[in-house]
Amino acid sequence: MPESNSSQYVGSRVKRREDPRLLTGRGRYVDDIKVAGMLHIAFRRSDYSHARILSIDTSAAKASPGVVEVFTAKDIEGEFNPVLAQSRMRDYQPTIMQILAADKVRFVGEAVVAVVAESRYLAEDAAALVEIEYDELPLVTDPEQALINSSAKLHEQMDSNVLLQREFNRGDVDEAFYGASVYIKERFRFTRKTSLAMENRTYLAEYNSAEQALTLHTTSQVPGIIRDILVDALDIPGSHLRVVAPDVGGGFGGKTSLYPEEVLAPILAKKLERPVKWTGDRIEDLISTSQGFDEIIDAEIAVDREGRILGLRADVIGDVGAYSIYPWTAGIEPVQVVSFLPGPYKIENYHGRVRGVATSKPPTGPYRGVGRPVSTFVMERLVDMAARELQMDPREIRQRNLVQPHEFPYKAASGIVWDQSGFTQGLNGACEAIGYDGLRRTQAQARAQGRMVGIGIASFAELTGIGSRLSASPGMPINTGTETASISVDSTGGITARFGVTSYGQGLETSLAQVVADELNVEISQIRILQGDSAAVSHSTGSYASRGAVLGAGAAILACRALDQKLKAVAAILLSSSAEDILIRDGVFSGPGSDEKLTFKDLAKAYYSQMGLIPAPIRNEIGELSATQMYDPEWGTTSSATHIALVEIDPDTFKVKVDKYVVAEDCGQMLNPMIVDGQVHGGVAQGIGAALYEEMIYDEQGQNLTASLVDYVVPSATEIPRMDVVHLDLEKPKTLGGVRGMGEGGTIGAPAAIANAVADALAPLGQQVTTLPVTPQRIFELVQAAKANQ
Amino acid sequence: MSNLKTISLTVNGEKVVRQVEPRLLLADFLRNELNLTGTHIGCEHGICGACTLLVNGDSVRSCLTLAIQVDGAEVTTVEAHGKPDSMSVVQEKFQQCHGLQCGFCTPGMLATAEDLLNKYPLVTEEDIREGLSGNICRCTGYQNIVDAVAAARDEVRSQ
Numbered sequence: 001m002p003e004s005n006s007s008q009y010v011g012s013r014v015k016r017r018e019d020p021r022l023l024t025g026r027g028r029y030v031d032d033i034k035v036a037g038m039l040h041i042a043f044r045r046s047d048y049s050h051a052r053i054l055s056i057d058t059s060a061a062k063a064s065p066g067v068v069e070v071f072t073a074k075d076i077e078g079e080f081n082p083v084l085a086q087s088r089m090r091d092y093q094p095t096i097m098q099i100l101a102a103d104k105v106r107f108v109g110e111a112v113v114a115v116v117a118e119s120r121y122l123a124e125d126a127a128a129l130v131e132i133e134y135d136e137l138p139l140v141t142d143p144e145q146a147l148i149n150s151s152a153k154l155h156e157q158m159d160s161n162v163l164l165q166r167e168f169n170r171g172d173v174d175e176a177f178y179g180a181s182v183y184i185k186e187r188f189r190f191t192r193k194t195s196l197a198m199e200n201r202t203y204l205a206e207y208n209s210a211e212q213a214l215t216l217h218t219t220s221q222v223p224g225i226i227r228d229i230l231v232d233a234l235d236i237p238g239s240h241l242r243v244v245a246p247d248v249g250g251g252f253g254g255k256t257s258l259y260p261e262e263v264l265a266p267i268l269a270k271k272l273e274r275p276v277k278w279t280g281d282r283i284e285d286l287i288s289t290s291q292g293f294d295e296i297i298d299a300e301i302a303v304d305r306e307g308r309i310l311g312l313r314a315d316v317i318g319d320v321g322a323y324s325i326y327p328w329t330a331g332i333e334p335v336q337v338v339s340f341l342p343g344p345y346k347i348e349n350y351h352g353r354v355r356g357v358a359t360s361k362p363p364t365g366p367y368r369g370v371g372r373p374v375s376t377f378v379m380e381r382l383v384d385m386a387a388r389e390l391q392m393d394p395r396e397i398r399q400r401n402l403v404q405p406h407e408f409p410y411k412a413a414s415g416i417v418w419d420q421s422g423f424t425q426g427l428n429g430a431c432e433a434i435g436y437d438g439l440r441r442t443q444a445q446a447r448a449q450g451r452m453v454g455i456g457i458a459s460f461a462e463l464t465g466i467g468s469r470l471s472a473s474p475g476m477p478i479n480t481g482t483e484t485a486s487i488s489v490d491s492t493g494g495i496t497a498r499f500g501v502t503s504y505g506q507g508l509e510t511s512l513a514q515v516v517a518d519e520l521n522v523e524i525s526q527i528r529i530l531q532g533d534s535a536a537v538s539h540s541t542g543s544y545a546s547r548g549a550v551l552g553a554g555a556a557i558l559a560c561r562a563l564d565q566k567l568k569a570v571a572a573i574l575l576s577s578s579a580e581d582i583l584i585r586d587g588v589f590s591g592p593g594s595d596e597k598l599t600f601k602d603l604a605k606a607y608y609s610q611m612g613l614i615p616a617p618i619r620n621e622i623g624e625l626s627a628t629q630m631y632d633p634e635w636g637t638t639s640s641a642t643h644i645a646l647v648e649i650d651p652d653t654f655k656v657k658v659d660k661y662v663v664a665e666d667c668g669q670m671l672n673p674m675i676v677d678g679q680v681h682g683g684v685a686q687g688i689g690a691a692l693y694e695e696m697i698y699d700e701q702g703q704n705l706t707a708s709l710v711d712y713v714v715p716s717a718t719e720i721p722r723m724d725v726v727h728l729d730l731e732k733p734k735t736l737g738g739v740r741g742m743g744e745g746g747t748i749g750a751p752a753a754i755a756n757a758v759a760d761a762l763a764p765l766g767q768q769v770t771t772l773p774v775t776p777q778r779i780f781e782l783v784q785a786a787k788a789n790q
Numbered sequence: 791m792s793n794l795k796t797i798s799l800t801v802n803g804e805k806v807v808r809q810v811e812p813r814l815l816l817a818d819f820l821r822n823e824l825n826l827t828g829t830h831i832g833c834e835h836g837i838c839g840a841c842t843l844l845v846n847g848d849s850v851r852s853c854l855t856l857a858i859q860v861d862g863a864e865v866t867t868v869e870a871h872g873k874p875d876s877m878s879v880v881q882e883k884f885q886q887c888h889g890l891q892c893g894f895c896t897p898g899m900l901a902t903a904e905d906l907l908n909k910y911p912l913v914t915e916e917d918i919r920e921g922l923s924g925n926i927c928r929c930t931g932y933q934n935i936v937d938a939v940a941a942a943r944d945e946v947r948s949q
């Protein structure tokens with residue numbers, strides 16, 4: 001047990017240590033880094049969604065000022081080993097990553113030619129001069145068409161466009177539906193989105209030919225994963241390949257995958273023996289960064305007279321785009337829709353089927369919430385629709401179906417096991433915080449005046465901090481269940497803690513310093529945190545899937561405990577005491593055997609530098625004053641929350657205004673409540689964006705109609721309401737430190753809460769919300785349809 | 791393409807004379823020629839606001855401005871608002887209120903905030919949100935940024 005400190009950092013609103021540099025323009029993002037002799041890459045990308053490449057003429061580009069070299073797929077043949085995302089899923093078909101498109105292109109925006117020049121301006125000038133002749137191939141843009149039509153295949157060598165399929169079964173669904181008093185069947189659509197981190201993807205590769213060593217600076221959430229795959233792809237030993245993610249300007253899932261440009265930059269740096277950088281622009285981001293969601297969900301629910309859910313059925317088509325993304329596979333998004341669909345409810349009879357279909361669009365990958373924003377949207381809509389049929393309050397129907405406090409651990413219909421979590425407390429907490437009953441009365445008055453006002457509830461659960469017993473993506477053969485912390489005291493007493501989990505805005509540098517400071521009983525300013533570098537620890541997969549705090553804090557605690565033993569053993573000798581009696585308080589060692597007190601500096605100097613104080617055999621045994629530990633939470637832990645939104649639809653513009661928003665959540669022990677609130681705010685804002693504004697639109701030719709921020713609309717300060725976040729103080733989970741992951745929850749709950757609120761506002765018109773985003777145009781159409789029905 | 795133009799301007803209080811291509815964006819000029827990488831580029835088409843900085847005291851999109859357009863002007867970038875150990879009031883409030891996460895939108899937010907605080911009364915929360923609506927932040931959900939600007943307003947006005 002750690003001794004008590006005069007200050008306890010974990011659980012308090014410690015100011016972020018990363019802020020002073022980020023606030024004063026002294027951060028260090030990849031594009032801020034310049035090295036001598038650096039060249040710049042610009043791409044010529046495909047204008048067609050599905051076409052054969054007939055010829056490429058690079059002569060004009062090569063003659064353009066400042067151009068060093070121009071590369072097509074042929075020019076880099078044999079320079080790398082093929083990359084493909086494997087999975088143990090049955091019936092799964094992987095695709096081979098195209099670093100530059102070889103024979104054909106499979107989405108608009110796929111890179112075909114790379115121009116390397118002395119500046120980004122000159123590279124872009126030359127890229128425009130490349131001439132590519134295409135022969136258009138049959139369109140594969142509609143996932144339902146692509147599913148049945150095997151004549152138009154995106155990948156010729158494959159059996160079909162179906163990259164994966166999976167089913168979940170529990171109980172007897174037919175039987176359950178037979179006995180139902182209310183039965184709802186609906187087709188839902190959750191359209192394609194994008195992470196839209198404010199920093200675009202950027203890669204800088206440097207190759208040192210004398211040492212045959214490569215360094216890649218990348219805007220990545222997962223430098224460890226990138227290092228491991230590049231070792232295989234480029235045949236460079238891991239000891240010679242370093243992947244660094246310095247300050248990263250947001251990620252949200254869009255920076256968790258390996259990208260062709262990220263492989264190409266190292267290839268070209270090696271080939272040209274010059275550092276090369278690619279700085280993506282926003283248009284490239286919108287057409288080539290992994291996209292999110294995009295499913296069609298046919299779902300049915302059966303409910304008895306008391307509102308109890310008897311059965312649930314869903315058939316999901318996921319439009320996964322052209323390639324199965326590395327390392328997550330095309331399964332990560334759509335499979336989670338089906339595995340999480342039963343949500344926090346007791347459902348004994350479930351059948352879910354999902355098929356991931358390749359289309360000629362950019363690949364989908366993880367985007368904040370992954371699958372669960374969609375499953376929660378569908379489930380919460382179904383529950384509300386059933387409640388409406390039964391004339392039951394939405395709160396009541398949830399209360400009756402949620403897993404109750406005494407029923408944990410609960411094995412959900414898809415096999416996920418929920419450990420103890422505040423499902424019902426979240427619902428009650430949110431209702432209380434927003435004043436639910438009063439709000440219903442206010443709504444009734446507003447309705448009586450003809451105003452379109454709605455209240456929407458969404459309850460959900462998520463599995464966070466997943467350990468090695470599960471994979472973060474179905475069937476993926478990569479261990480995503482452990483993380484490493486390495487903490488050392490140097491010869492001056494300096495404490496450095498190295499982590500594999502990375503930060504791209506979540507403030508982990510601060511949160512992890514809080515954990516280490518508490519565990520070692522030292523002043524927080526004494527601790528330096530290093531992360532975002534594959535060389536920091538031997539193995540890491542980075543930050544995604546709400547794991548950073550859970551696994552990072554767990555590893556920190558284990559490493560601190562091991563280090564603590566070493567430090568106390570040394571202190572015991574220096575203070576003529578025994579290790580068990582040594583106390584560390586505010587960074588000072590003391591013991592009953594002596595009045596002397598030692599700081600970390602005193603102890604380190606005595607141990608490392610002053611001859612003769614520590615007997616050689618003991619030093620040989622203790623070794624360096626450092627400890628490296630891995631943490632594996634095995635299964636992970638359940639975070640849960642209920643969101644409630646109050647919205648009003650403008651009768652003239654059909655714009656939705658969110659007037660109130662409340663979140664009540666159980667995220668276990670908070671490391672830093674200020675940071676936790678910030679994560680919730682940001683997550684909810686993205687969820688509101690997904691519900692009301694954001695949509696990646698592809699026309700039937702596969703052209704992206706939303707390739708600018710004018711067309712892909714994300715919310716600004718005027719579209720996002722003030723949010724009230726309630727943290728439930730409940731029994732802590734069994735993870736080390738009692739931490740649950742919470743980075744994604746905001747985005748999981750918000751689309752459903754907003755959809756239910758808009759549906760509630762439209763309820764008097766008898767219209768349903770089945771497609772997100774529910775834009776003014778879509779609301780207008782619903783209102784028109786209601787008028788036509790009258 | 792080598793019809794270089796000479797520009798002379800003041801950047802963060804220092805006189806700068808350079809020869810530049812007419813097409814060079816102000817954002818690229820600052821980042822690449824002067825190594826002032828605090829100015830961030832998020833879209834290069836005038837929507838995200840990440841590149842916002844102050845030209846003669848007014849907030850300006852440096853991705854929509856050519857370097858030659860600021861010939862003779864006074865440019866202030868985020869580097870000059872304050873230093874890590876002596877931050878400006880607005881910077882301090884951003885830290886206190888947790889008005890930043892990844893920090894990428896932050897330089898633009900700070901420039902916009904300075905401009906707003908100088909020119910408008912910013913009486914209500916709506917006024918602040920309206921004023922910030924040309925700057926996208928993907929991380930914070932805006933609430934803490936709005937609070938930071940309100941806190942800065944209160945502090946500046948009470949002095």
Ligand code: FES
Pocket residue numbers: 830831832833834835836837838839840841842851852853854
């Ligand atoms: S980079 Fe200038 S507005 Fe986005």
Ligand code: FES
Pocket residue numbers: 198249250505889890891892893894895896926927928929930
């Ligand atoms: S702090 Fe990341 S975009 Fe605003």
